[in-house]
Amino acid sequence: MKNSINNAFKIAKKENRPALISYTVCGDNTKEKSLQILNSISKDLDIAEWGIPHNCPTADGKDIQNSSYRALQNGIRLNDIFKLVKRFKKLKPSKPMILMGYYQMIFNYGDKKFIQKCKESGVDGLIVVDLSFPDNKNFAKLCKKNSICFVQLIAPTTTLKRIKEIIKYSHEMIYMISTISTTGSALKYSAKRIIKNYNVIKKIKPSKNVVIGFGITEKTISNLRSADGLVVGSTICREITRSLKDRQNPVTNVGRLVRKLKNKIL
Amino acid sequence: MIKLKKKTPLIDQHDKFGFYGNKFGGNYCAETMRKPIEDLSKLFEKLRKDRKFLKKRDHYFKHYLGGETPFFKLENLTRHLGGAQIWCKDVSAINGDAHKAYHATVNALICKESGKRYIAGDTGAGMFGKNLAMAAKKMNLKCKIFMGTKDISRQAPNVKFMRDAGAEVVPVDSGSKTLVDAVSECMRHYVSNCDNTHLAVGSAIGCNIFLKICAWSTSQISRELKKQLIKEFGEIPKLKLINVIGGGSSALGFWNEFIDYDKKHVELVGVEAKYAAPLSTNAKVAILHGAAQYCLTNKEGQIADTHSLSAGLDYPGSSPLHGLLKDTGRARYTSASDKEALAAFKLITKLEDIRPSLEPAHAWSECIRLAPKLKKSDVLVVNNCGKGYKDKKIYIEQLGYYPK
Numbered sequence: 001m002k003n004s005i006n007n008a009f010k011i012a013k014k015e016n017r018p019a020l021i022s023y024t025v026c027g028d029n030t031k032e033k034s035l036q037i038l039n040s041i042s043k044d045l046d047i048a049e050w051g052i053p054h055n056c057p058t059a060d061g062k063d064i065q066n067s068s069y070r071a072l073q074n075g076i077r078l079n080d081i082f083k084l085v086k087r088f089k090k091l092k093p094s095k096p097m098i099l100m101g102y103y104q105m106i107f108n109y110g111d112k113k114f115i116q117k118c119k120e121s122g123v124d125g126l127i128v129v130d131l132s133f134p135d136n137k138n139f140a141k142l143c144k145k146n147s148i149c150f151v152q153l154i155a156p157t158t159t160l161k162r163i164k165e166i167i168k169y170s171h172e173m174i175y176m177i178s179t180i181s182t183t184g185s186a187l188k189y190s191a192k193r194i195i196k197n198y199n200v201i202k203k204i205k206p207s208k209n210v211v212i213g214f215g216i217t218e219k220t221i222s223n224l225r226s227a228d229g230l231v232v233g234s235t236i237c238r239e240i241t242r243s244l245k246d247r248q249n250p251v252t253n254v255g256r257l258v259r260k261l262k263n264k265i266l
Numbered sequence: 267m268i269k270l271k272k273k274t275p276l277i278d279q280h281d282k283f284g285f286y287g288n289k290f291g292g293n294y295c296a297e298t299m300r301k302p303i304e305d306l307s308k309l310f311e312k313l314r315k316d317r318k319f320l321k322k323r324d325h326y327f328k329h330y331l332g333g334e335t336p337f338f339k340l341e342n343l344t345r346h347l348g349g350a351q352i353w354c355k356d357v358s359a360i361n362g363d364a365h366k367a368y369h370a371t372v373n374a375l376i377c378k379e380s381g382k383r384y385i386a387g388d389t390g391a392g393m394f395g396k397n398l399a400m401a402a403k404k405m406n407l408k409c410k411i412f413m414g415t416k417d418i419s420r421q422a423p424n425v426k427f428m429r430d431a432g433a434e435v436v437p438v439d440s441g442s443k444t445l446v447d448a449v450s451e452c453m454r455h456y457v458s459n460c461d462n463t464h465l466a467v468g469s470a471i472g473c474n475i476f477l478k479i480c481a482w483s484t485s486q487i488s489r490e491l492k493k494q495l496i497k498e499f500g501e502i503p504k505l506k507l508i509n510v511i512g513g514g515s516s517a518l519g520f521w522n523e524f525i526d527y528d529k530k531h532v533e534l535v536g537v538e539a540k541y542a543a544p545l546s547t548n549a550k551v552a553i554l555h556g557a558a559q560y561c562l563t564n565k566e567g568q569i570a571d572t573h574s575l576s577a578g579l580d581y582p583g584s585s586p587l588h589g590l591l592k593d594t595g596r597a598r599y600t601s602a603s604d605k606e607a608l609a610a611f612k613l614i615t616k617l618e619d620i621r622p623s624l625e626p627a628h629a630w631s632e633c634i635r636l637a638p639k640l641k642k643s644d645v646l647v648v649n650n651c652g653k654g655y656k657d658k659k660i661y662i663e664q665l666g667y668y669p670k
Contacts, residue, residue: 043566055568056554058453059296065440077566103294108567130294130556135283155298162300164609180298181458192415 004096005124005149006172008046009209009228017265018225021211022258023100023175023233026050027068027076028086029244034071035084035252037240041258042092049127049231052081052101059129061184063234066241078109082121089122098125098151106131111139115146125149129177133166140169151175154201156189167205175231176201178224179213183232187215191223198227218257222264232261270594276476276525276587284474285558287593290586293473295453295556302460307475309380314482319379326371327486330404332361334488337494337647343616344638350506350640352633353647354489354620355520359645362397363653364623365484365516370397372483374405377464384459386410387466388452388510390417390445391578392424393652394468399426399433409433412452416443417577423656442571445512445581447557469513470585473556477585484519487649492523499645502624504531506636509649510629511536511599512578514585516651525596534597536588537632539607540580542572545592545599554583560592575604575660576624578652602631608664610634611654615669624660625653629665 008148012019022045025201028034038048053068053076060068085097099118105112106128118126131139133152140150152170154163154175166174167174179188187194194212201210212224224230239257243250268287271279280286284293293303313319336359340352344456357365370387377385385407389395395411402409411428415437418425429436436455441447449468456465467476470484495502507524508515511528517536522531538546544560550563554569562582574580591597602610607624610631615621622630626649633648640646654661658668 056446056450058450058555059298059457061454069440072568104563104569105567107553107558108550108563129296130553132293132295132297132300135293141663153297155296155300157298157301159301177298180461182454185458 004094005047006209008096009121012046012229018227019229020044020227020262020265021047021049021231022236023049023051023231024236024240025053025071026065026081027053027071027074028067028237028240029070029250030074031076031084033250035088037254038088039091040251040255041097042073044258044262045095047096047098048088048098049087049098049233050081052078052099052105054102054105056104057102059182061182061234063184063237063241066144066208067237078105082117084121085121096124097122098127100127100129103128103131105135108262111142113160115142115148118148119146123148125151125152125173127153133162133169137169140171144171149173156180160200163201167201167208170208170255173209173211174201176210176212178212180217181214183214184208187220191220194224195226218260218264221261230265268590268593270525270590270596272526275348276429276522277481279590280474282651286586286590288465289551289593290559290589291474291477291557294553294558295473295555296408296457298457299460299473303473303475306380310376310475310479312380313376319375323372323375326375327368329593330361331367331371334490334652335359337491337498340503340618343614343669347634347637349642350636350639350646351642352637353645354650355487356620357487357516357545357649357651358622358626358653362400364393364397365487365651366468368396368486368519369480369483370394370401372479373398373466374401374407375462376479377407380464382462382464384408384410384463384468386412386452386455386463388412388448388466388468390414390448390580391576391652392417392421392656393429393578393622395435396424396427398466399428399431403431406580412436412438412448412455414442414444414448415439417445417448420533420578420660421656422659434601437506444577453555458496469515470518470587471513471555471557471559471583477557477587480515481518481522481587483669484515485522487516487519488521491520491647494516502527502532503645504643506533506535506644506646507649508535508537508629508646510579510625510651511532511538511588512581512625513583515587516649517587518587520649521597529596532593535587536599536633537599537628538599538601539574539576540601540603542574542581543580543601544582544584545588546601551589557586558588559586560584561610575664576607576628578625579628600632606631612665620650621669622650623654624657625652626650
C-alpha cells in the first residue's frame with residue numbers, strides 16, 4: 001500500500017506508456033455521482049485525483065471552478081470527502097488516490113488532523129496548490145511521516161536553482177505545470193518545448209516520477225506521451241458540465257472520454 | 267503576545283517567509299507566481315532606496331495627483347457634538363478622489379520600471395480601478411480592471427471613468443459578484459499572464475510584496491498629516507486617528523507614521539462595515555488571496571458572504587497588517603452599519619462642506635459616536651478617504667437626496 005503511487009508508475013512503464021491520471025472534483029455534481037464517475041473510469045486510470053472544492057479557487061480556470069461550485073452547492077464537506085475516499089479505496093484497493101486542494105481547507109481543519117484523516121481513509125498523496133516550496137517543507141515532512149506522498153509542483157517560471165531544491169525535497173511524484181496559466185486553458189507552448197522542460201527535471205533526478213498537467217486534452221495528450229504521467233482535469237470537468245447541460249449521464253460520457261484518452265497513449 | 271518592533275517600518279516587520287507576528291501574511295500562491303513575485307520584491311526593494319525613483323514618485327504625487335491634501339477643523343460639527351475637536355484629513359481632495367490614487371500611481375511606476383507593458387488590477391468601489399486606469403493611460407500601459415458585476419452596476423460613474431481612460435473593464439460574474447471574486451479573477455489572470463503583466467492588487471492584501479507596495483504608497487497620507495499637525499499644534503497632540511477599514515489600505519497609510527507612538531498618545535481606531543467585519547467580530551485566521559489574515563469563513567473553511575451598501579467594504583478579509591495591529595493591541599477595531607454610515611453622511615453634509623463616499627462615512631459614524639464623550643483638548647482626526655459622487659445614486663435611493 002505504501003508504494004502504491006510508485007507501483008502505478010512501474011506498471012505504466014512496463015507497458016511502455018505514461019500513467020494516466022484523472023482529476024475530478026469530489027462531490028461533482030453530487031457525492032454519489034462523483035464516486036460513480038471515478039469508479040467507472042478507474043479501470044483506465046493509473047492514479048485518481050480528487051479535488052477538494054473551495055469557493056476561492058485562485059488557480060483554477062472556468063471548468064474546474066464550475067465543478068467546484070456544483071459540488072459546494074450540493075453541500076459537500078471535508079468529512080464527506082474522507083468517507084467517499086474510504087468507499088473508493090474499498091472498491092479499488094490498489095488504485096492510488098491523491099487529494100488536491102487549496103491550503104485554506106486544510107488549515108481550517110488543522111494540518112495534523114487533516115493528514116491523520118487522510119491516512120485513515122486511504123489517501124496516498126496530496127497536492128496543495130497554494131502551499132509552494134519552501135513554505136511546504138514542514139507540511140511535506142508531516143505527510144512523509146504518515147506515508148503520504150506530498151506532490152511538489154514545478155512551473156515554467158521556476159528557476160533551475162529552485163527546481164533542484166524542490167526535487168531535493170520532493171517525494172516519489174512531482175507535478176510539472178505545462179504552461180503559464182490556470183487549469184484548463186490551451187497550451188501556450190509546443191509539445192516539444194514542454195517535453196524539453198520536462199527533460200530538465202528528469203535529468204536532475206531520473207528516479208522521480210514526473211507528471212505533466214494543465215492543458216492536456218484529447219488533442220494534446222499523444223504528443224506528450226513520453227512523460228512518466230499525464231493529468232487530465234478540465235477536459236473531464238467540461239464533459240461533466242456538458243453532460244449535465246444536455247441531460248445525459250455523466251458517468252457513461254466521462255467513461256467514454258477517458259477510454260479515448262487512454263487509447264491515445266497506448 | 268506579539269510585539270511590534272520600534273523604529274522598523276510596519277511593512278518590514280515580517281520574517282523571511284513574509285509572515286507578520288508568525289501568523290499573518292505569507293505567500294500562499296501557485297508555484298507559477300513564485301518567480302514573478304520574487305522578481306517584483308527585488309525590484310521594489312531596489313526602487314524604494316533609489317533616489318531617482320523616489321524623486322519621480324514625489325513628482326507624480328505633487329504634479330499629477332495635486333500635492334498635499336488639506337487638513338482642517340470641522341468647526342460646525344465640533345460645536346454641534348460638543349466634545350472633542352474634530353479634524354478632517356481630506357484625502358478625497360486628491361486628483362483621483364481617493365487614497366487609491368497613491369497606490370495606483372506607484373504601481374504604474376513600478377510596472378514601467380519592470381519593463382512590463384500590461385497592468386491588471388481588481389476593484390470594488392471602483393476607486394482603485396479608476397486611478398489605475400488613469401495612471402496607466404498617463405504612463406502608456408495597457409490596463410485591465412477586474413470588477414464584480416454587482417459592483418459594476420452600483421458604482422457606474424467610476425466604471426465610466428475607467429472605460430473613458432481606455433482601460434478594459436472585465437466583469438466578474440462568479441460567486442458573490444463583488445470584490446472578493448474580482449480579486450480571485452484578477453489573480454487568475456496574473457497566474458496566466460505573469461510573464462508580461464504587472465499585478466496591482468487593489469488593497470493591502472495578497473502575497474507579501476503586494477501588501478507592502480500598497481501600504482508603502484498610501485503612507486504619503488501620514489507623512490503629510492504629521493507635518494500638518496505640527497504646524498497647527500506645534501506638536502503631536504493627544505489624538506485619535508479614525509479610519510474606515512475594507513482591505514485596510516487607507517488606514518495603513520493614515521497610521522503609518524504614528525505606529526511608534528504610545529496608544530494613549532495616538533490611538534488608532536479602525537471602523538469596518540457591520541456585516542463585513544472580520545477584525546471587530548473575532549473572525550478566525552484564514553487564508554484568502556495568498557495571505558493568512560482575519561477573515562470571515564463558515565465552519566467548513568469556505569470564505570463567507572458579506573454584506574455592505576459600500577462596495578469598497580464588501581470584502582470578507584482584511585490586511586495581514588491589520589491582523590498584526592490588532593493582535594499587538596496597537597489599533598482597535600469597531601464597526602458601523604449601513605444605517606449608521608448613512609446617518610453620519612446626513613449630519614456631516616448638513617453641517618460641513620465635505621461629501622464623503624460611503625466608505626469614509628463609516629469612519630465619520632464612529633467619530634460622531636466618540637466626540638461627545640471626549641474633552642475639548644482631545645483631537646479626533648478622520649481620514650476622509652473618498653469622494654461621495656460615486657455613491658450619489660445610492661445616497662439618493664437611501665436618503666432621498668444628495669446635497670449640493
